[in-house]
Amino acid sequence: MVSAENHDKSTNTSGATLSDPTVNLIDRKVCISIAKSSLQHIEEGNYEADGVVYDIKGAVSATNNSTRYYPPDSELSQWALVEGGQVQLNQRAGISSSNERIGVLNFASAKSPGGGFLGGSRAQEESIARSSTLYPSLKTTTAEPFYALHKAHSKHGLYSHAMVYSPGVLFMRADTGDWLPPLIVDVVTAPAVNAGSYRNHLRKQNIHEDTEIDTTMRERMARVLYLFELQGVRNVVLGSFGTGAFKNRIELVAGVWKELLMSEGARFQSSFDRVVFAVVDSPTYQQFESIFVAPAPHSD
Template sequence: MQRKQMASETVKILEQGLYKTLQGTTVNLTHQLKQCVDNTQCYTLETLVNIRESVLSKSKPFSQTQFEVVNETTLLGAKRLVEGYNHVGVLNFASAKNPGGGFLNGAQAQEESLARSAGLYQSLLRCFMYYDYHRSHKSCLYSDHMIYSPYCPIFRQDNGTLLETPYLVDFITSPAPNAGVVSRNEPKKVSLIPEVLEERSSKILSLAAYHGCDALVLGAWGCGVFRNEPEMVARTFFEHLHSQGAFWGFFQKVVFSVLDTSSKQKTFKAFQDCF
């Protein structure tokens, strides 16, 4: 099945609240989808600043944080963590302007793969404040506005196969700055990118901790078509999460699922070298 067809099938599944697997099992998602959509929250910059302050004022729930860097998809990382941890958060490398990015048209990037495979798209449609804000603000640094989609069912494998048993994760939807477009159209703002990455990533981690995630799936956020430097993104997360960082001990396990099929594997190695 082609990606565009798969996206259409996913939209139908979300509308009907059920699907049939290859084995003939009918899987009902109605309750899980309703729970996720009803509890989806849109967060503004101001609210996230307060959440970060609140989180960092509390004692850390874990004595240490374990790290793992794996050349794999986000879905594979999420599935593995769900089998060993209670509350898994997953970062959605989001489009700032379109729910699910270009998944309806068959586009292929991290957000599109998540939107095809989970209840995420239906959740994102609840938060047009996020998309309207970014459409009306011209800078491709984008903003710290975020969407939190709790207990969202994932019901496909990477190859599109429908799962006999869906599993639940929390999705954090946040756009990285579009470094490529900023460099081309807003060159005076290029120097702001490191600070934007630092601030926004700290809010992502704060939001995950605030919602009680004990494990996270992160990755090469903004390092694809947005053209952020993998070394910079990896170093930014490292500064927050290492043993002297503000977020050490807030999560039991952090996996960087970094899919890199290039021959030199520059992106994967950037994260491997940090963690």
């Protein structure tokens, strides 16, 4: 039996890179079955992939014990006052494997750990929850205030800048349910603004300006990057944060990532070695690509 903590970490990550779009909507019943079997193996503390049995009990326990909650008024609010890292981001660098730490942004439900993954939902968080050991971390007493806060104060869909950090999560399954050797990843759980809900609120108030959405999303996305930076994560997987059911504008999200990571003088331009944007549908991919290849704005 192989201990998951000692398994080599590798993934396809590179400079500010877009992943190739693929659409693979698995049947809801299959997703439910995958989720249930993943939780069963997490409970048992092991699983088999390619003829090797992996012991994951220690890794799951370590993640749960190291889970950290960052309230809205945490030190993450100071992101703009700190100088970034020293390694230059290379937008055109080739894809390569890495033994360094990897971070993934979980596009979180603000009120339910794992979103609807137990019911077969197929959004980004649900895919992560059924394919990894993240869910037990989100069910810890440490993470509980994150969900309690948003249940009590949804702010009409703006939610808060609270986040949960789950280090050492094991990604152990493909979306199809195939078992894979464990990949060790740190996960930031944060909710995007529910732009659709907030716009409905504004319409009821006869307010037609929704600039609060843009301002809130920029601050939240910057805090995500700052948290990865604080934790020493040099390789990150991001994406089209909140542009699905939450109805944020794709051009806003892509533009904010570009502003924070790639524009001249960007705060996080030198903070990461590799950044991948996992975008799974072609229209979204094309919009991201058009924004990323456009000339970055220059300061006067």
